[in-house]
Amino acid sequence: MIKLVLSDIDGTITDSRRVLSSSASEQMRKVQDSGVIVSLVSGNVIPVMYTFRTYLGIKAPLFAENGGAMIEDNITQFFNMDRPMAFFRDLEKKGLVKGIMTNQWRLCSMGFEPVGPVEREIMQLSAQYNVEITNSGFSWHILNVGQNKGFALHYLMERYALRPEEVLVIGDNLNDIPMFIEGVRKAVPANAEEELKKRADYIARSGHGAGSAEILSSLESF
Amino acid sequence: MIKLVLSDIDGTITDSRRVLSSSASEQMRKVQDSGVIVSLVSGNVIPVMYTFRTYLGIKAPLFAENGGAMIEDNITQFFNMDRPMAFFRDLEKKGLVKGIMTNQWRLCSMGFEPVGPVEREIMQLSAQYNVEITNSGFSWHILNVGQNKGFALHYLMERYALRPEEVLVIGDNLNDIPMFIEGVRKAVPANAEEELKKRADYIARSGHGAGSAEILSSLESF
Known part of the structure; x- marks a missing residue:
């Protein structure tokens, strides 16, 4: 049941x-x-x-x-913002992403919109920062492992x-x-x-x- | 129409x-x-x-x-947090109110729950701070005039x-x-x-x- x-x-x-x-x-x-x-x-x-x-x-x-x-x-x-924020800031500095409105209310992940066809590049960079990238179908997120x-x-x-x-x-x-x-x-x-x-x-x-x-x-x- | x-x-x-x-x-x-x-x-x-x-x-x-x-x-x-926050802090110090969950997301008003039958006292104090008090039927708010x-x-x-x-x-x-x-x-x-x-x-x-x-x-x- x-x-x-x-x-x-x-x-x-x-x-x-x-x-x-x-x-x-x-x-x-x-x-x-x-x-x-x-x-x-x-x-x-x-x-x-x-x-x-x-x-x-x-x-x-x-x-x-x-x-x-x-x-x-x-x-x-349950998780913190350190790694997602560090990775987001790096992607932003590289001009690969833009932030999304809900980021101001986030506690332990960052949302982004890719600037151009850069998804693969972002995925590759994510390994160095020990973060995970997901896509809900409506937006992209940077998350902690687990x-x-x-x-x-x-x-x-x-x-x-x-x-x-x-x-x-x-x-x-x-x-x-x-x-x-x-x-x-x-x-x-x-x-x-x-x-x-x-x-x-x-x-x-x-x-x-x-x-x-x-x-x-x-x-x-x- | x-x-x-x-x-x-x-x-x-x-x-x-x-x-x-x-x-x-x-x-x-x-x-x-x-x-x-x-x-x-x-x-x-x-x-x-x-x-x-x-x-x-x-x-x-x-x-x-x-x-x-x-x-x-x-x-x-359109408005700012200065007066609502000052009044909320004073009420809190006096032990008249508790904050509410949504306060962390507020930009220009504060919500509160009265501690006991103190509504009239709060209303009287509000005049000094040049703020307005409203009740939506679900919670109390401190707002700027206008x-x-x-x-x-x-x-x-x-x-x-x-x-x-x-x-x-x-x-x-x-x-x-x-x-x-x-x-x-x-x-x-x-x-x-x-x-x-x-x-x-x-x-x-x-x-x-x-x-x-x-x-x-x-x-x-x-």
Whole structure:
């Protein structure tokens, strides 16, 4: 029986333009009201997760910056800004990236937009700084090593003493793979990347938020 | 004909527990898609308004801190933090208030929770500091004089060259009164304070988000 649902936000409970899906958010609340722990993990920042917590009425802790920070009644920071900031400053100095608006609210990662076709160069440089680069499908992030959605999942499983088969994860993009771990149930909306579809127990008929609403409405089948 | 809708958030497009109303947010998007400018103004902070902008897909500028700051592709700050912070620090020193989580993201206002029945004492002290105190129904705020929802409304009317009768405002609480100005159309959900109902051109049959959805779905009648 599923006791925890951990879902991505962008592309998963939104539409393709990032607008929140009413059907997915209503199904999330129904699942929560039935006694299942519902949590979200995103590359976005703590105050954005504060907004989801407040305005979707989610009770469990939510994770920002790909798992690097957590909000419930208080904020917990699991990683720090030293390495992401050092790498970001170097990339900026080299003219390879521009910052993004949410950087002013970040605690342990930096977001960027590549200036031209420089992704490969950035990836190569990242090794020297011992940082990881991810792309949520909506923006690029510089993270500490080990700061990923799997970290958030392990935190929740330990906190609530859950076995893998009691957990359902939902995601659509490559940065969701670290939470697609052995033994947990995995579901994806139809727009998910092939790499995720290959690992999924269930692929929804619909894409984006409508697909996730479909998944959330048939939780007993997992 | 209504060309601009400016709405409050808490209690107006949410339910009584502050959870966003799907029907209100969907009607807002329909109104926006029909070519009407849709904007929101709240006592909450810029990154919360960033979240509404991104995840509700709203195109017009949105206003945080009761009109004190605005977000579109950039952030504009109309007031500063000097007086609100000085007053907050004094209240804190006197043991009359506790800060709130969103204060770390504020630019020109401070939120607080009164410690005990001290509202009248706070109101009296506020005059010395030349600040204003408001309550959104969900939290208390210290603001600069003139920093209110009417400021946001006047900004939008000037920017888009609108006459009062081309504007509809929607709100439910006392801090919405500054935007209930002469000549603009005014609508309230059924839960609105009496002071707002008295001023309203239309009182919805339903309360909260359902009432605002009702208002937004009959825009042609204003």
